[in-house]
Amino acid sequence: MTQTQIIDALLAFIAADGATEDEFNSLALKLFVYQFENNLPYRQFSLQRARTPRTTKSWRDIPAVPINVFKDLTLSCCAPEDAERTFMTSGTTMGGIRGKSHHPTLAVYDASMTKNFKQRFMRERETIRMGILFPTEDIMPNSSLAHYLALAVRHFGTPDSNYMLQENGIDFALVFDALERAEATGESYALLGASYSFVHLMDEMQRLGKSFVLPAGSRLFDTGGFKGQSREVGPDDFYNQLSASFGVARRDCINMYGMTELSSQFYDWGNEICPSVKSGPHWIRSRVINPLTGLDVPRGDTGVLVHCDLAHFNIVSTILTEDAGVEVDDGFLLLGRADGAEAQGCSMAVEEFLKAAQA
Amino acid sequence: MTERAGYLPGLAADEVEWRVLRFGRGIETLEIEVPVLSDAQMAALAARVRDAGRHHLKTLSTARIVNIIDQAIARLLDRDDPYRRKAEALLPVVTGYDGEMIRLGLTGYLKTFRKPELNRFLAEDFPNPGILDDFQPIAKGGVARAFGPDILVHIWAGNVPGLPLWSLISGLLVKAGNIGKVPSAEPLFAGWFAQILAEIEPSLADCFAIVWWKGGDIVQEKALLKEAELVLAYGGNESLAAIRSRVPVTTRYLAYGHKISFGMISRAALDVRKATTAAHQAAYDVVRYDQQGCYSPHVFFVERGGKVSPRDFCRYLAHELASFERKYPRRALTIAEAGDVAAWRHQAELKVLSRPEHEIMGDAEGAWSVAYVEGDDDFAPSGLNRTIKIVAVDSLADVASRIAPYKAFLQTVGIAAPPDELYRLADDLGRVGVTRISALGQMTAPEAGWHHDGRFNLLDLVTLTEIEHSAEAVSDSFAPYVD
Numbered sequence: 001m002t003q004t005q006i007i008d009a010l011l012a013f014i015a016a017d018g019a020t021e022d023e024f025n026s027l028a029l030k031l032f033v034y035q036f037e038n039n040l041p042y043r044q045f046s047l048q049r050a051r052t053p054r055t056t057k058s059w060r061d062i063p064a065v066p067i068n069v070f071k072d073l074t075l076s077c078c079a080p081e082d083a084e085r086t087f088m089t090s091g092t093t094m095g096g097i098r099g100k101s102h103h104p105t106l107a108v109y110d111a112s113m114t115k116n117f118k119q120r121f122m123r124e125r126e127t128i129r130m131g132i133l134f135p136t137e138d139i140m141p142n143s144s145l146a147h148y149l150a151l152a153v154r155h156f157g158t159p160d161s162n163y164m165l166q167e168n169g170i171d172f173a174l175v176f177d178a179l180e181r182a183e184a185t186g187e188s189y190a191l192l193g194a195s196y197s198f199v200h201l202m203d204e205m206q207r208l209g210k211s212f213v214l215p216a217g218s219r220l221f222d223t224g225g226f227k228g229q230s231r232e233v234g235p236d237d238f239y240n241q242l243s244a245s246f247g248v249a250r251r252d253c254i255n256m257y258g259m260t261e262l263s264s265q266f267y268d269w270g271n272e273i274c275p276s277v278k279s280g281p282h283w284i285r286s287r288v289i290n291p292l293t294g295l296d297v298p299r300g301d302t303g304v305l306v307h308c309d310l311a312h313f314n315i316v317s318t319i320l321t322e323d324a325g326v327e328v329d330d331g332f333l334l335l336g337r338a339d340g341a342e343a344q345g346c347s348m349a350v351e352e353f354l355k356a357a358q359a
Numbered sequence: 360m361t362e363r364a365g366y367l368p369g370l371a372a373d374e375v376e377w378r379v380l381r382f383g384r385g386i387e388t389l390e391i392e393v394p395v396l397s398d399a400q401m402a403a404l405a406a407r408v409r410d411a412g413r414h415h416l417k418t419l420s421t422a423r424i425v426n427i428i429d430q431a432i433a434r435l436l437d438r439d440d441p442y443r444r445k446a447e448a449l450l451p452v453v454t455g456y457d458g459e460m461i462r463l464g465l466t467g468y469l470k471t472f473r474k475p476e477l478n479r480f481l482a483e484d485f486p487n488p489g490i491l492d493d494f495q496p497i498a499k500g501g502v503a504r505a506f507g508p509d510i511l512v513h514i515w516a517g518n519v520p521g522l523p524l525w526s527l528i529s530g531l532l533v534k535a536g537n538i539g540k541v542p543s544a545e546p547l548f549a550g551w552f553a554q555i556l557a558e559i560e561p562s563l564a565d566c567f568a569i570v571w572w573k574g575g576d577i578v579q580e581k582a583l584l585k586e587a588e589l590v591l592a593y594g595g596n597e598s599l600a601a602i603r604s605r606v607p608v609t610t611r612y613l614a615y616g617h618k619i620s621f622g623m624i625s626r627a628a629l630d631v632r633k634a635t636t637a638a639h640q641a642a643y644d645v646v647r648y649d650q651q652g653c654y655s656p657h658v659f660f661v662e663r664g665g666k667v668s669p670r671d672f673c674r675y676l677a678h679e680l681a682s683f684e685r686k687y688p689r690r691a692l693t694i695a696e697a698g699d700v701a702a703w704r705h706q707a708e709l710k711v712l713s714r715p716e717h718e719i720m721g722d723a724e725g726a727w728s729v730a731y732v733e734g735d736d737d738f739a740p741s742g743l744n745r746t747i748k749i750v751a752v753d754s755l756a757d758v759a760s761r762i763a764p765y766k767a768f769l770q771t772v773g774i775a776a777p778p779d780e781l782y783r784l785a786d787d788l789g790r791v792g793v794t795r796i797s798a799l800g801q802m803t804a805p806e807a808g809w810h811h812d813g814r815f816n817l818l819d820l821v822t823l824t825e826i827e828h829s830a831e832a833v834s835d836s837f838a839p840y841v842d
Contacts, residue, residue: 044712073712291700291701292697293724324698345516345651346517346519347619347651348618348619350740352597354739
């Protein structure tokens with residue numbers, strides 16, 4: 001298939017109401033052929049694992065690329081300079097080397113994001129007034145999250161939605177104004193941002209003794225965890241504090257799980273119970289594997305998550321994450337990182353070594 | 360099954376709050392109750408240990424203390440002793456290590472604390488160990504006596520069985536009141552040793568205590584740290600830095616951070632017969648405690664030009680690791696540990712794509728892996744848990760300059776080389792921070808009296824009180840027998 005055919009097929013697939021296992025499988029295998037043929041490093045990687053399209057009959061057998069590999073190899077079916085946009089990881093690990101995802105067009109990414117966001121975050125609503133605790137796309141053109149949030153505002157935000165993160169951090173006055181106005185008018189409100197930004201915001205609110213009770217229909221959106229950008233907060237504490245600070249029930253606090261190495265996202269149906277069940281749209285499927293053998297772990301056991309995201313068509317669709325998870329009905333539980341174990345003795349582990357060597 | 364950890368003189372079990380830690384998988388499970396002390400209990404414990412240390416331990420001769428420790432070690436070496444039996448039965452469940460490996464490891468380790476070895480410990484640090492008992496002449500003139508701290512706090516880490524004995528025995532030899540905090544990963548052994556000591560010499564029963572708190576519990580930690588005269592801590596740099604920030608400025612703090620060790624194999628050791636032996640010993644160093652020790656190897660530098668090439672040596676090593684896996688299977692890994700091993704393997708596999716001369720071998724289950732690399736590959740820790748890298752080099756003499764940037768983290772080097780080369784390499788390695796050189800196969804079994812991380816086990820714990828020559832000389836003029 002050509003790139004155009006792939007894009008058309010994907011847009012149609014995303015637009016459909018759902019997909020059977022066979023339909024998913026069929027497109028996943030076509031994409032594997034496309035990526036195997038047009039992406040030399042991925043072909044070598046697959047051959048090393050003794051996998052070719054000829055021997056691959058199920059999306060489950062498509063070689064999963066560890067996300068670390070994105071930092072070392074150029075994984076793209078198009079020439080990187082032909083990409084409309086390149087998203088990069090934040091480079092907080094691996095000595096600042098950033099993984100890249102090249103997108104020849106953002107049409108598929110955008111279609112994936114908007115359809116899924118509507119179903120999972122907006123639900124019954126068409127628009128909502130939004131406050132964004134993250135920089136704009138202009139400031140961070142290589143951030144997939146900045147683009148994601150720009151799409152959210154553009155497609156689902158009311159005209160008076162705004163960004164609340166300036167160069168020197170959160171513009172607290174702006175946030176408090178918006179929240180007070182929402183309280184006064186009774187118009188529901190959505191605050192969206194990185195999880196650590198919420199921690200900074202709540203720390204400031206605590207310092208000032210402030211809290212809000214947002215009107216019914218209001219919701220909160222956090223993503224990405226804390227990444228050393230704020231103090232670490234346990235999930236239950238985090239959502240209790242969110243709920244208490246903004247007067248939004250925990251079931252209306254939605255966490256998104258996504259990554260630069262994907263073009264689709266996972267959501268929960270609120271965080272009444274942690275860890276919440278995460279699930280994605282019909283064009284992404286996940287497995288829970290033993291990272292050492294690559295085989296599925298018995299259902300209910302903890303393993304590492306593998307995602308097969310058809311929308312990530314130009315790079316590789318199937319990636320091996322560093323996230324631990326458990327398969328459950330209707331999705332999976334996300335249990336945090338599946339690496340960075342400290343030695344049980346006094347031996348030095350890689351992560352600590354890298355940190356120390358950088359210090 | 361339930362076992363109680365800790366050793367708390369003066370505190371009745373029912374006065375203490377206990378928390379349960381669970382260990383083991385499948386049918387072999389174990390619940391360990393660990394004590395959670397209140398601030399007041401911690402303070403009372405410290406007061407008791409300080410007092411007993413002053414009145415009992417500090418009045419004993421070093422020779423007597425050596426005898427008591429020797430008896431305690433003899434009990435732990437006796438396979439019929441109830442404590443030894445408990446250790447053999449429970450430590451595999453707690454740590455996950457293979458039972459036979461623990462049994463052999465314990466025996467080898469405990470043997471380094473018998474009377475002759477303890478005397479070696481003393482002789483290593485004190486030209487005249489009598490200085491721990493009384494004032495002794497010193498080289499510059501005058502006399503001096505060495506005093507151990509009233510309260511020596513140990514904060515142990517990790518699950519390598521028996522590790523706490525090292526510093527606990529050092530503390531006893533300098534007559535310190537000892538309070539040790541056991542790690543959640545292996546909370547038992549130190550407490551057993553304390554109980555044995557108390558059974559052997561009841562007058563010492565109050566001179567030490569073994570406590571627990573959850574790692575990072577600042578309140579508990581502070582409650583003990585403020586009682587300490589000297590703090591010994593083990594762990595990663597992050598936790599060591601956190602502890603340091605809470606140690607009062609007038610309290611001395613000795614930190615033992617995580618380390619990285621490696622091996623070197625000279626071409627002289629690479630004929631077919633010797634290479635087989637070297638590979639067996641190297642594999643043993645990898646397998647022992649699954650590379651969890653600071654002395655465990657992460658890399659072997661193998662010299663080109665021998666009859667067996669570095670690449671062939673890699674196959675020898677792979678073969679040995681495979682047979683060790685049958686004899687001493689690797690412990691079950693947590694998902695994070697498995698993730699680290701997988702990441703290490705993926706990284707090595709990825710290298711092969713761009714450097715086809717590299718190689719990666721391992722079993723399908725990921726129980727062990729060997730990566731073969733050539734050239735100027737970065738020196739870095741392995742993925743732990745039986746992941747090892749072989750680096751082919753033209754000359755071992757080039758290795759020291761490559762590892763020089765990592766001076767702060769280096770510890771043991773296992774070397775197979777002829778004598779003149781051994782000394783030449785040792786000189787270069789010492790300059791870049793290596794503190795211990797052993798034979799292959801012995802990397803994980805330091806000999807008695809080893810200077811841990813190049814420091815003095817006992818000397819670092821004491822303060823000297825000196826009577827200067829002037830005081831002695833002038834005192835004569837005040838003597839009743841003065842002429």
